[in-house]
Amino acid sequence: MPTDTGSLLRLExxxxRIGRQVVLDAVCLEVEQGECVALVGGSGAGKSTLLRCVMGLSRPARPFGGRMQFADRQVDFASDRLRHWPGGIAYVPQNPDHGFDPLKKLRWQWRQAARIVLGSSDTNPHRAELLEAMGLADFGGLYPHEWSRGMQQRLLLAMALLGKPRLLILDEPTSALDPLIAAQVLRLVMEHSKENGIALLIVTHDLSLATRYANRTAIMTEGRIVEFGSTRHLLATPQSDYGRLLVANRSWSKAAVSTDLKSVAAE
Structure with a gap:
């Protein structure tokens, strides 16, 4: 594991386990301040389970060993039975349905998120800018089910960026978005993160996202991280059998292609 003093999140x-089955096996991972790390692997690799443990949302999986450091906070998974979310981490789940109360209107939920994070009024300019950038200037009295999954995902991203967290965790951030919107949203997130010094942990099965955005990439399978290092070198010359298989069978997503087309069009 790296020992750089710039480490923001470190898992050792x-x-x-779920019941008697081990679902995460001695996972080591690090995210430095201001960098973007991609966590890639196929379905069932344990990526989302790992995120839930980091966020303290570990059920049904239960950590039984290891340590986590976030900034100056230390967590011993073997002894800490209950803990709160570490301050400064924002998490956007893969399924937008998990981020909203289905019985509350979206505008109410947006305002509640802002009050909790910022304690601000509706006239806060940062809030208005985020909504405009996400293309969500007006959602009136709508409920979550009256919006598409893509629109819900964009609102969740805006909520996550409200408080300018030190670490933003994105679980399959483009899964609910069409290619062009995915390209626009990812560009916005990357620009906002760079401007505010926010570190990113992007969880995806799409290697094109890792190639485009991540400084470092971790490859995960069967609850273990089998490779972790520079994205460029790791994807060019993977060392593990699973890493070579993953790279050999990668498919470049439409989101990445759209990002390229958008860049060309902008020029």
Whole structure:
């Protein structure tokens, strides 16, 4: 594991089980301040389970060993039975349905998020800018089910960026978005993160996202991280059998292609 003093999030030998089955096996991972790390792997690799453990949302998986450091905070998974979300981490789940109360209107939920994070009024310019950038200037009295999954995902991203967290965790951030919107949203997130010094942990099965955005990439399979290093070198010359298989069978997503087309059009 790297020992750079710029480390923001560090996981050391994190292990977790569901019942008697080990679902995370001595996972080590690090995200430095201001960098973007991609966590890639196929379905069932344990990526979302790992995120839930980091956020303290570990059920049904239960950590039984390892340590986590976030900034100056230390968590011992073997001894800490209950803990709160570490301050400064924002998390956007893969399924937008998990981010909203279905019985509350979206505008109310947006305002509640702003009050909790910022304690601000509706006239806060940062809030208005985020909504405009996401193309969400007006959602009136709508409920979550009256919006598409893509629109919900964009609102969740805006909520996550409200408080300018130190670390933003995105679980499959483009899964609910069409290619052009995905390109626009990812560009916005990257620009906003760079301007505010926000570190990113992007969880995806799409290697094109890692190639385009991540400084470092971790490859995960069967609850273990089998490779972790520079994205450019790791994807060019993977060392593990699974890494070579993943790279050999990668498919470049429409989102990445759209990003390229958008860049060309802008020029």
């Amino acid at each position: 030998n994190l292990s977790a």
